[in-house]
Amino acid sequence: MGAMSVRPDTDAAAQQAAGKAPHRAGFACFVGRPNAGKSTLTNALVGQKVAITSNRPQTTRHTVRGIVHRDDAQLILVDTPGLHKPRTLLGERLNDVVRTTWAEVDVIGFCLPADQKLGPGDKYIVKELAGIKKTPKIAIITKTDLVDSKQLAEQLLAVSRLGEELGFEWAEIIPVSAVKDTQVGLLGDLIAPLLPESPPLYPEGDLTDEPEMVMVAELIREAALEGVRDELPHSIAVVVEEMLPREGRPADKPLLDIHANVYIERPSQKGIIIGPKGKRLKDVGTKSRKHIEALLGTPVFLDLHVKVAKDWQRDPKQLRKLGF
Numbered sequence: 001m002g003a004m005s006v007r008p009d010t011d012a013a014a015q016q017a018a019g020k021a022p023h024r025a026g027f028a029c030f031v032g033r034p035n036a037g038k039s040t041l042t043n044a045l046v047g048q049k050v051a052i053t054s055n056r057p058q059t060t061r062h063t064v065r066g067i068v069h070r071d072d073a074q075l076i077l078v079d080t081p082g083l084h085k086p087r088t089l090l091g092e093r094l095n096d097v098v099r100t101t102w103a104e105v106d107v108i109g110f111c112l113p114a115d116q117k118l119g120p121g122d123k124y125i126v127k128e129l130a131g132i133k134k135t136p137k138i139a140i141i142t143k144t145d146l147v148d149s150k151q152l153a154e155q156l157l158a159v160s161r162l163g164e165e166l167g168f169e170w171a172e173i174i175p176v177s178a179v180k181d182t183q184v185g186l187l188g189d190l191i192a193p194l195l196p197e198s199p200p201l202y203p204e205g206d207l208t209d210e211p212e213m214v215m216v217a218e219l220i221r222e223a224a225l226e227g228v229r230d231e232l233p234h235s236i237a238v239v240v241e242e243m244l245p246r247e248g249r250p251a252d253k254p255l256l257d258i259h260a261n262v263y264i265e266r267p268s269q270k271g272i273i274i275g276p277k278g279k280r281l282k283d284v285g286t287k288s289r290k291h292i293e294a295l296l297g298t299p300v301f302l303d304l305h306v307k308v309a310k311d312w313q314r315d316p317k318q319l320r321k322l323g324f
């Protein structure tokens with residue numbers, strides 16, 4: 001399961017028992033050189049399945065580009081800044097952010113335009129991708145409407161060879177044309193099975209702040225789960241109460257305040273989560289903050305509190321409050 005995937009859910013288990021494939025949900029990002037056709041492809045994928053692109057301009061933290069709702073899966077397409085050959089320390093840092101995001105999504109789609117020779121820029125990106133071992137990588141040859149079948153075949157071969165050279169295998173290689181809507185649906189079909197089993201992460205309605213809060217809560221929950229044993233993992237729930245930009249910050253130095261509660265079921269579990277002298281909770285905060293910053297693309301101040309919600313798993317009212 002990818003780092004941003006969600007809880008093992010009973011829905012999926014029930015669906016499986018009923019002989020239906022379990023629902024999947026997860027994150028994907030398209031990478032590739034400028035003009036490779038990433039945006040157009042995102043829009044085509046999203047547009048195809050009655051879905052929403054978020055329209056919250058002017059917020060750096062906005063990284064979800066679109067959500068593809070399908071019967072069998074929900075695919076969340078996230079934005080990453082481009083990866084460039086670093087020339088400065090800042091460039092290196094930015095690349096680190098990109099890599100962190102790459103390591104956290106469930107699928108990466110590498111976009112290569114059919115009408116351009118595979119060049120050093122592409123190789124640089126694919127080399128970086130090769131270093132991210134766990135994440136399945138799909139090679140997408142874009143803009144196939146611009147070339148003939150011979151040229152397309154050459155490009156398919158070139159990208160396949162590049163994977164071999166760098167010692168990994170593409171999970172899929174697929175030619176698409178977003179403009180002509182060729183194989184765009186198939187691309188969705190190929191990505192869906194690569195996502196972790198999970199109920200939808202976003203409601204089918206509007207894309208609001210809430211989904212981001214859900215993702216942030218998941219990242220915190222995941223950090224809180226690390227290393228805990230027995231029944232405790234099932235007892236942990238996280239709710240983000242508030243995410244607000246800190247007032248009075250200069251435009252180039254934003255800070256996002258996030259207040260979240262970590263819920264457990266019994267007072268006796270509190271000590272385990274908080275750890276000796278609060279060390280464990282602090283680690284959870286530090287770790288999840290890094291992931292949240294990479295996800296939202298902005299520095300974050302994370303304020304975590306541990307609360308007891310007695311037997312919340314069995315209490316419908318509490319469950320609703322905790323977002324189940």
Ligand SMILES: Nc1nc2c(ncn2[C@@H]2O[C@H](COP(=O)(O)OP(=O)(O)OP(=O)(O)O)[C@@H](O)[C@H]2O)c(=O)[nH]1
Nearest residue numbers: 033034035036037038039040041143146177178179
């Ligand atoms: N013919 C054709 N043109 C396409 C296709 N997809 C994208 N384009 C064109 O290619 C150009 C770049 O497409 P974008 O989707 O903006 O590329 P991008 O990779 O998001 O670009 P950056 O945001 O600069 O990284 C645009 O002019 C698109 O219209 C396609 O399937 N066929």
